[in-house]
Amino acid sequence: MTRYSRYLTAFQTIFTKELLRFTRIWLQTILPPVITTVLYYIIFGNLIGSRIGEMDGFSYIDFIVPGLILMAVITNSYSNVVSSFFSSKFQRHVEELIISPVPNWVILAGYVAGGVARGVMVGIAVTSVSLFFTDIQVQSYGWTLTVFILTAILFSLAGFINAVYANSFDDISIVPTFILTPLTYLGGVFYSISMLPEFWQQVSLANPILYMVNAFRYGLLGVSDIPMGVALGIVVLFIVALTGFSLYLLNRGIGIKN
Amino acid sequence: MNALNIRDLRKVYKNGFEALKGVDITVQQGDFFALLGPNGAGKSTAIGIISSLVNKTSGHVEVFGHDLDNDPEGVKSCIGLVPQEFNFNMWEPIGEIVVNQAGFYGIPRKEAWRRAEASLRQLDLWDKRQQMSRTLSGGMKRRLMIARALVHRPKLLILDEPTAGVDIEIRRSMWEFMSELNRQGTTIILTTHYLEEAESLCRNIAIINQGRIVEHSRMDRLLHQLHTETFVLNLRDPLNELPSLQGFELKRLDGQRVEVAVNSEQSINQLFEQLSLHEIGVTSLRNKQNRLEQLFMNMVESARNGAAQ
Numbered sequence: 128m129t130r131y132s133r134y135l136t137a138f139q140t141i142f143t144k145e146l147l148r149f150t151r152i153w154l155q156t157i158l159p160p161v162i163t164t165v166l167y168y169i170i171f172g173n174l175i176g177s178r179i180g181e182m183d184g185f186s187y188i189d190f191i192v193p194g195l196i197l198m199a200v201i202t203n204s205y206s207n208v209v210s211s212f213f214s215s216k217f218q219r220h221v222e223e224l225i226i227s228p229v230p231n232w233v234i235l236a237g238y239v240a241g242g243v244a245r246g247v248m249v250g251i252a253v254t255s256v257s258l259f260f261t262d263i264q265v266q267s268y269g270w271t272l273t274v275f276i277l278t279a280i281l282f283s284l285a286g287f288i289n290a291v292y293a294n295s296f297d298d299i300s301i302v303p304t305f306i307l308t309p310l311t312y313l314g315g316v317f318y319s320i321s322m323l324p325e326f327w328q329q330v331s332l333a334n335p336i337l338y339m340v341n342a343f344r345y346g347l348l349g350v351s352d353i354p355m356g357v358a359l360g361i362v363v364l365f366i367v368a369l370t371g372f373s374l375y376l377l378n379r380g381i382g383i384k385n
Numbered sequence: 386m387n388a389l390n391i392r393d394l395r396k397v398y399k400n401g402f403e404a405l406k407g408v409d410i411t412v413q414q415g416d417f418f419a420l421l422g423p424n425g426a427g428k429s430t431a432i433g434i435i436s437s438l439v440n441k442t443s444g445h446v447e448v449f450g451h452d453l454d455n456d457p458e459g460v461k462s463c464i465g466l467v468p469q470e471f472n473f474n475m476w477e478p479i480g481e482i483v484v485n486q487a488g489f490y491g492i493p494r495k496e497a498w499r500r501a502e503a504s505l506r507q508l509d510l511w512d513k514r515q516q517m518s519r520t521l522s523g524g525m526k527r528r529l530m531i532a533r534a535l536v537h538r539p540k541l542l543i544l545d546e547p548t549a550g551v552d553i554e555i556r557r558s559m560w561e562f563m564s565e566l567n568r569q570g571t572t573i574i575l576t577t578h579y580l581e582e583a584e585s586l587c588r589n590i591a592i593i594n595q596g597r598i599v600e601h602s603r604m605d606r607l608l609h610q611l612h613t614e615t616f617v618l619n620l621r622d623p624l625n626e627l628p629s630l631q632g633f634e635l636k637r638l639d640g641q642r643v644e645v646a647v648n649s650e651q652s653i654n655q656l657f658e659q660l661s662l663h664e665i666g667v668t669s670l671r672n673k674q675n676r677l678e679q680l681f682m683n684m685v686e687s688a689r690n691g692a693a694q
Contacts, residue, residue: 133491140488144481219472223533226436226466227489228458380440 137229138237145241149207156207157249160199164253167195168260171317183319183350192257193344194316197278199253201311201336202303204246204279208238208286209299216290221383231377235287235370242283243276250275263347270355271346277362278339284369291373291382315340320352335365386450388414388541388572389435394444396430396596404430406596408444412541412574412589417567419587419604420576423685427596428576429469432545436466449540462490465539467530469546469576473518480505480514483533490537497536504532507562524555531559541572548579560586584608584677592681594688608676613648615673616656621666630659644673 149156172188182190215221224234257263265271285302293299314336320328331337332353342358345351351358376382389412396405404427412418422428433439435446437457445452451459473482480501487497505511508528513521518529527547534542544563548556556579564586567573577583583590583604590607592600600607623640633656635643647656660667674682 128491136491136493137489140485140494143488144485147481215474218474219470220474222438222468222472223486224489225438226461226464227486228461228491229489230458384438384440 133228134230134233137227138233138240141224141229141234141237142240142244145207145211145238146244148211149241149245156203156245157252160203160249161252161256164195164199165256167191168257172260183321183348185348185350186261189261189263189348190319190344191317192261192263193347194314194340196250196253196257197275197340197343198311198316200246200250200275200279201282201307201339203249204242205282205286205289205303205307207245208242208283209290209293209303211241212238212287212290213293213296213299216293216383217296225380225383231374235284235373235377238287239280239283242286243279246279246283247275250279265347266349267346269346271343273359274339274342274346274362277359277366278343281339281362281366281369284366284373287373288369288376291376293382310334310336313337315344315352335361338362386414387447388412388416388449389574390445390447391431391435392445394431394434394446395442396427396434396439397442404596405434405442405444408593408596408598410591410598410601412572414449414540414572415567415570416572416589417564417587418572418574419583419590420574420593421580421583421590421681422576422593426593428593429545431593432466432543432574432576435460436464436543437461462537463540465534465537465542467527467534467542467544467547469549471526471530473526473529473533475517475519477518478515479510479518479521479529482518482529483536486533487536492537500536500538501532504535507535508532524551527551528555528559531562535566539571541574542566543574545576546578547575548577548582556582580678580681592684594685597688599684599688604677607680610680613646614676614679615644615646616653616670617642617644617673618660618667619669621668624665628663628665630656630663633659 168188171191176187176191179187181187212221215224289299289302313331314334315331320331320337323331338353338358338361341351341353342355342362345355345358389410391408391410394405394408395403397403408427408431410420410431420428420431430439434441435448435453437453437460446460447453448460449463451463453460480498483501483504484494484497487500488494492500501514502511505514508531510525510528510532513525518526521529527549531544531547547563548559551559560582563573563575575583575587587604590600590602590604591598617638620641620643624637624643627635627637627643632651633645633647635645637643645656647653657667
């Protein structure tokens, strides 16, 4: 058994464990975002949206579809990793991993893959529901899939860092409530930033979620407020930075070792 | 080759508490080794460092020739740990807990299930493999942690109070199980508060107190240091008055029970001769305290007095 085949088995074990964890409780993990999104479509898309008219040349419901799908991906990939890793700290079974000969990058990859898997599953479920309310034609499958996966990776990493620092269940809900949700809602999910005054347009550019939402919208609808190269560059930059920071935390044992 | 070599191990926690003050421990391959000490002495910190759960401040740890600083994966591959507190996922089935642990060591799933079956059968848990771990009794949870620690067949098994809170029947069956493991070649380090357990199972011993090793020797050599043993005698008839025995002093516990101290230069035969002279019949006798317990208390007490002075 070579070292890398051992690592692969360890990665598969962590990933499978994560997959089983959230699929076992699909009523709490997969279904709620689908129901929430349906409500968004009915209220913002059909009821209010029909009075708003067009945005960037699309009906309002078509315009918000990419943002709503991505919002579900962001929330679910983040919450999967933060709740799973914090729970492993809380119940102390993270020790099973610490005492095992699994390199830290494999541990991180396993948890992130679990978060991406939930993000993708929820994303697919929400996209499938969208088809009942809209008839959008995907402009670029490559862009759509790339942004979809990169966003899930980025927020899985963010969830991991939150879990490392968390000492209580309150700590794992503070970031989603006070940072993630406002940034998502202000990240151009429901509007084009071109509607904002110049000053607020500039402020919005500091919001990383804006780049993801626009890049994803470009993949689905072919329109974006942001140049694609910039959007992709920023997402990749964040992923590299958060990966580096997560590995630093694991290597130092911060939040998990005495 | 030694199973474990610890040199000048020190740990200072962030709050300034010095848990280990230069600890040296050597455990030979195949040994059944007791690491004893009062609460807060530094046992769990030492075990935490060996098993990578705690970062050391300084010092050197080597497990079967693998250096903890240069080859942590090599060290981890050799160790199986049964911690003091339950540390498994309470919402996961028992079989999966053991199989996943094997997976973390790189054992493919099919082989992992085969090994999990062997471990769980040995510990009478195979029938419960689909049950959630939180539904197990305390004794079963301890056995689950042992099964989990054995699934990758470690060369060094560290048992941190494995029988705490377990009833006597299960405790005895666990002793047999541990002895058998040791006979098959697994080196075992045991920490326990049941000193009778350490005395009957372990061949070598280290006693740690206030972050320092105060004794590191063979168990039989250590027990030989015990100068005085106290026995409790159950008498055939009640004694109205305590007789004066030559060389021995009886102390009344109740009407039909007395205790007497016998030093290493005396023998129990001499005691019985004296009792016979006074026509005192004895129906049974027992050690007042386990021998190791008596030594342990002496050492801890003298260390405490030394620190106070």
